[in-house]
Amino acid sequence: MTTAAAFQSLPSQTIPDGTPVFGGHRNLILGAEVPLFGQAGYWPGDCLRRPANRVKSAWRASFPKDPLWNLRTREVAFGMLNSSHKILRDAGLFFRAENWSLPSVRQMCDKMRLIAKWALEQKMPHDLAAWAADDWQNYLDHHALTSGTSTLANDVLTIRRLLDFAPLLTGGGLLEDPWPGKSAAEVADRTFLGELTTPSIPPAIWWPLLRAAWFYIEEMAPQILERRDQQIAAVAASTGTRRQTHHARDTDAKLAAWVQDPASLVPVHARDFRGYPAGTVMWSTLSLWLTDGISQGVFKAGRDSERHQMRRRMVQRLVDAGRVRPITAKDGRAALGDIARPARGRNRRPDELDAQVRQWLADPANRIPVRRENSPHGPVGEPVWLTLESRVFGTVTRANVFTSGTARTRQRQQWVREAITEDRTDYIEDGDLEHALRMVRAACYIFIAALTLMRDSELQEIERNSVVQHFGSPALASRKIKHDESRPLLKWWITEPVAQAVAVAEHLSWHDSHIFATLAPPSGFLPEGTRGRAGFDAFRDIDFFIENINRTLDRTGLEAIPEGLVRPHMFRKTMAIITAQQPDGEIALGIQLKHAARRALANQVTAGYGRIDQNWRKEFDNQLELAAARKLVELLKARRQGEPVAIGPGAARLHAGLDKVITTMDSDPHLQAQIADERMQVSLLRDEFAQLHFGTVNHCLWQASTAECQNQLPVEQRGKQPLLGACQPGKCRNSVLTLKNAPYWIAEEGDLRDTLRRERLSPPRRESIENRLTEVQSVTAQFATLESDL
Template sequence: MTTAAAFQVLPSQTIPDDTPVLGGRRNLIPGAEVPLFGQSGYWPGDCLRRPANRVKSAWRASFPTDPLWNLRTREIAFGMLNSSHKILRDAGLFFRAENWSLPSVRQMCDKMRLIATWAVEQQMPHDLAAWAAEDWQDYLDHHALTSGTSTLANDVLTIRRLLDFAPLLTGGGLSEDPWPGKSAAEVAERTYTGELSTPSIPPAIWWPLLRAAWFYIDDMAPQILERRDQQAAAVAASAGIRHQTHRARDIDVKLAAWVQDPASLVPVHARDFRGYPAGTVMWSTLSLWLTGGVSQGVFKTGRDSGRHQMRRRMVQQLADAGRVRPVTAKEGRAALGVVDQPVRGRNRRPDDLDAQVKKWLADPANRIPVRRESSVHGPAGEPVWLTLESRVFGTVTRANVFTSGTARTRQRQQWVREAITEDRTDYIEDGDLEHALRMVRAACYVFIAALTLMRDSELQEIERNSIVEHYGSPAIASRKVKHDESRPRLKWWITEPVAQAVAVAERLSWHDSHIFATLAPPSGFLPEGTRGRAGFDAFRDIDFFIENINKTLDRTGLEPIPEGLVRPHMFRKTMAIITAQQPDGEIALGIQLKHAARRALANRVTGGYGRMDANWSKEFDNQLELAAARRLVELLKARRQGDPVAVGPGAARLHAGLDKVIKAMDSDPHLQAQIADERMQVSLLRDEFAQLHFGTINHCLWQASTAECQNQLPPEQRGKQPLLGACQPGKCRNSVLTLENAPYWIAEEGDLQDTLRRERLSPPRRESIEIRLTEVQSVTAQFANLQGAH
C-alpha cells in the first residue's frame, strides 16, 4: 500500500478506485496484497514474482505528482496491465489478450513523468486535444538534447499511448497521431539528426506573401490608419470630452472618490415612481452623472460582471447608512448637474443642415469618401454617404442627412456629386474599417515573423519602444518564452523595413504595452478579456490576409498567392533555410534562433532548421543560374563588339549562344529599348545558358553526352551533373576558358617550366611533365588571342 498522496487525487470517470490493477490470468503470490487503482503514489508489484535481477524498488510503477497527469498515467497503466478487461471493452478498446508486463508499464510511467514535468513548465493546455503536432515535436526536440534515438523512439511510443487509450482517459486523450504514417524509429531518427518535421513555406507562396505584406505596410497602412484616426476623432467629437469618462477604470476611480467624499449623498426616489418605491436608489441618474450623460448602465442589474455588482454594493452601503438625497425624477438630472446631450443632426432644421453641407463642400481641403469598387452597397465612384455624414457633421450618430429619400436629401447628394474631383477624392475600401485594420495587423505580423526568425510567442510579446541597438546594429527586444521559465529579455537583429513594420504595428495597437493585440479595446461592460487583450490568433489572420489579397488582385496589382498551408512556426523554418545558404549562416542562425549553444553559437537543432528541403532546392538552383548569368553580362558586352571572349573546345558554342542573345535583343524593338537594362540581359542569358557552370580553371557548358568527366563514373551514375574536379579542360567539348581563368594557367605553365629546369628528374617524371606542359601551353597560347582582342 502507498502512503496518502501529498497532492490532490482526481477521480477517474471510467475506472473505480477500488478496482484491482493486477489480476486476470496472472499467477499471483497467495496472500500478497494487490494494489488498487485508487493508489495514486505508486503500484507495488509485491503480488507478482520478482525476477532475481530486479531490486524491490524497481518492481513497481510510480506516477507523476501533477494531479491530471497522475490520473492519465494510472488509467493508461491500468489498460496496459489489463488489456482485455471488461472496463476496456466497455470503452470500445480491444487489444491483444496478452497483457503488457510490469517493467513495460514502469517504463511508460517514467516517460509520462518527464512529459508531465515539461508540460507543466511550458504551461501547456490541460486538454490534450488542444495540443498541436508541433507541441509534441517540441518535447522531442527538448529531450533530444540529452537522449539518443532509442530513447526518443520510446518517447514516441509513450505519446502514442495517449491516442491508443484515449476512450479510457478522463477528459480524453489525443485526437490524432502527431506523426501520421511514420514509425517511432523514423520519428526518432529525424529528431536526433535535426531533420525537423516543421515544413517550410514554398517559394511560390513565400515571395508573393512577403511582397503583399510590404505593400500593406508601406502603401496601405498610412491611409487606413489615418482613416481610423479620423473616425476616432469623430466619435470623440460627437460625445464631447465626456467620452473619456466612459472608460470602466475611470468610472471606478470617479465612483470611489465620490463614495469617500463625506458630502456625497445617494439620489433616491422621493416618492413611488413607475414601480420603484420611494427610497429606491436612482441608479440611472447616478450612472448618467458618472459617465457625463453618456450611459445609464453603469449599475445595471442584469449584468453578471463582478464590477457592476461591486459598484452597486458601494452605493447601497451609503444608502443603508442614511446618506441619501430624496429627489423627484424630474429634478434628477438638474439636481446632479448633468449636462444635456449635444444636439444631434437629426434635431437640426433642414436649412441649417443644407448650410452645413454647403460650407463643408466649399472647403477644398475636405476630401469626399468615394467607393473604390462596385459592390452590393453601391457602384464604384459613388460617395459613401454615411461616412460623408460623419465627416460633415463630426458625429457618428446616423441622421440620414443624405439617405432619407426626400427631395432635400437628393439635392444634397447632387451638390456632393458636383463637388467630386480627383484631387479631393478619398477612396474607401468596401467593407468596414475593422477589415482593413485586420489586414494591416496581419501584414505586420507576417513581415516581422518572416524576417526575424522569432517564434510566435516571442512576436506577441513585443512591447512598445522595443527597437534598440545591439552590438552596433538595430534590433528588436522581446521575451523568450519557450523552454525558459525566467522569460529573459533578448534581442533579434532586424533591418530597416522590419523596423517600419514594427512602427506601423505600434501605431495600430490600442494596448498600453504590446504592439500585437485584438483590434477592439476592452469594454467596460464585459468581463475582462472578452473583447480586448494583448495577443491574437495569428494563424487566423494569416489565412484572412491571403484570402483577401487574392480577392483584390485586379485592384492592387499584386501577384496571386497560391493555395497552401501557412502557419506562424513555418516562417521561422523557411527563413532559416534561406539564411543557412549564406557564408557562416549556421552561426547566424544559432544567434537569431536563440538556440542554446553546444558548439560555437549553434547546436544540432539549428542545423535542422537550416537544412534544405524539396520546396527550396529548386529555388536555389534558380539563384545559381541567375548568378551564372550575371557573370556573363560583361562577356555579352564584349561579344557585341565582335570580339572573341572565350577559347577552348566549347568556345564556339559559347559564342553562338551569345550571338543568339544579341540577335534577339536587336530584332525586338522593345528589347532594344532596354539594352542598358542589365536585369533584362541577365534574364535572356539565363534562359540561353541554363546549364552553364563556372569553375576556377575553366567553365562548363554541361551536356552529358559529350562530358569527359562522366567517363570516371559507373554507368548508372552518369549524366546527372558535371564533375568540375575531374574535368579535362583541353579535351572536353563542354569546356570554355575566359580571361578570368588565364592567371591559373599561366601560373601552372611557369611552375612546370621551373620544375623541368631541375637537374634531378627521372626520365619518366620528366616525360610526364613535358606532356602536361605541352597541354598547358596549347591553352595559354589561345589566351594571347583574347588579350589582343581586348
C-alpha cells in the same frame, strides 16, 4: 465510487488557502493584487507583466469545476509557479530554481480540465493510485482522435505532473510513471494515428505574399497614413460635438466613495413599476448618476463580467443593511441630485445638419471619399457615407446623417453626388480608413516576421525606437518571452527594408510604447481590455491581408496569392529553411532563432527548423543536386588518397572534377580550415558536378553532345535531359560506375551465366546473350580492379 461533493469543503492538506500563488516570482508589479491559493475559480495574472500578444482573458489559470480535480489542479499549479517554495521543500520536492511560466501553467490547467471531463464520463476512481497504466493510455487514445503529436506530448507531460507533485497533492498522486523509460515525444508518436509537423509556407505563397507586403509598405502606406493624419487633424480642429465617455476606473472609484458614505441610501422602487416589484433597486437611475448621465448600464444584470458583479454586490450590501430609500420612478432623478444630460451631435436639429452639410460641400478644398472598386458595401464611385460623416461633422460616432433612409437623408445624399468632381474625389479602398490601416499593419507584421525569424510574442513586444546597432549592423531589439521568465532584451539583425517596415508600423501605432497594437485607442464603452491594447490577433490580419490582395489584383497589378494556411509561426520555419541553404546557415540560424545551445550558436532544434521540407525542394531546384553531392563526399575522401574511385568511359572526367575540388580546398586557407565541414564539401561538389545524375546501374555526367541516349530521340527533342533507361553504360562517354553499382552488374552476370546453361536456346538468342555477357564481364572485371585499389 466516492462522490466529489465529499471533497468540496476540504482545503488542501499541504497549502493554506491564504498562500499567495505568485510568491516566488521576482517580477511582480508593485501594488497589484496577488491571487491566493484559496481562489478556486481562476488565478488572474494581473500582478505579472502581460505580453502584448495576449489578451487579459488569456492571462490567467482557470481550474476544473469538479471539486476534487479543482483542488488537485490548483496544487499542481502552485507547485509549478513556486518550484522552490518552502512548502514544496517540506514535502520533499526539489525542482529547478526557475519557476514555470503562467502560460505553461495555464496550458496544464486546460489539459487537466480535459482529463477531469474524461475521468468523470468514464466513472474513473477518484484515487489516482487506483488508475492503471492502461487507463492513462486509453485517455491518450481517446484524445488522439482529434489531436496531433505535439498536443499528445503535452498531455503526457501534464499526466506526469501528477507523479512529479504527488507528495503535494491532497489524497496523493500517481505512484508510478504510466510510460517508464519513454519520452513524451515517443509516447505521442506511438499513440498518434496520423502525421502532423510544423509546416512551412509553400514558395508559391511565400514570394507573392512578401511582394504584396512590401508593396503596401513602400507604395501604399505613405498615402494611407497621410490620410489618417489628416483625418485626425480635422477631427481635432472641428467644432462638432463628440460623444462623451466615462472610464470604468472612475466609475468604480465614485461608487466606492458613495457606498462608504454613511449618509448614502440606495434608491428602490416604492411600489410596483413596469414589472419591477416594490423594493427593487433603481439600477438605471444609480448608473446615470455615477456616469454623469452618460450610461444606464454600469450595473446591467445581463453582463457577467466581474466588474459588473462587483458593483452590484457593493450596492446589495447596503440594501441588505437596510440603507434604502423607497421612492417613485418620477422622483428617481431628483433623489440623487441633478444628473447631467450631455450634448450629443445626433440630437441637433435637422435644419442645422443640412446647413452644415451644404456649407462643407461649398468649400472646394474638401474632398469627398468614394469607393475605388465594387464591394459588398457599395458600387465603385459611391461615396463612403460614414467616412464622409466624420469629415463633415468632425465626429467619431455614427449618427447616420446620410444613411438613416429618411427623405431628408436622401436629399443630403443627392447634394453630395451633385458635388462630386474628379478634382475633389478621394478614392479609398473598400470600407473606411480602418480597412486600409489594417492592411498596412498586416503588411508590416508579415514582412518583419518573414525576415527576422522572430516569434509572434517577440514581434508583438517590439517597442518604439527599437532599431539599434548590434556589432556594427542594424538590429531590432525586443523581449524574449518563451521559456524565459526574466524576459531579457535581445537583438535580431535586420536589413534596411525591415527597418523601413518597423518605421511604418511605428507611425501607424497610437500606442505609447508598442508598434503593434489594436487600431483603435482605448474606449470607455467596452470592458477594460477589449479594445485599445498593445498587440493584436496576427493570424486574423494575415488572412484579411491575403483575401484583400487577391480581391484587388486588377488595380494593384500584384500576383495572386494561392489559397493555403499561413500562420505566424510558419514564417519562422520557412525563413529558417531558406537561411539553412546558405553557407554557415546553421550558425546564423542559431543566432537569429535565439536557441539555447551546449555547443556554439546552434543546437538540434536549430537544425530541425532549417531542415528542408517538400514545399521547398523544387524551389531551390537542388534535391537531386544535393543528393548527388552528398553521395560524392565519400568518393572525394577516397580520391584525396590518390586512388581511383570510378570506372567507365567517363571515369577520367569524374576524377578530374574531384581533383579540381581537392585543389580548390587545398589552395584556399579559409576552405582548408573547414576541410572537416561536410556542408562545405557538398557545396563545392554541387557546383562542380551540377549535371551529375545518379542511377541504379551507372551514373551520368550528362553532356548532351556525347550522350548516346540522345540518339534514340527525334532531333528536336535532343539535348534537354538524359534518358537513363536508354543509357549504354559501357559505351557512353558520360557514363561512370562506382562500387555502389557493382551488385547489379554482378547479379546480371550471374543471371546471364545461368541462362546460357540452358540447352534449349535458339542460336540467335544464345549469341545475343553471349555478347551481352562479354560486355558485362568487361565491366565487372574493372570493378575487381577498383576493389583491390580501395
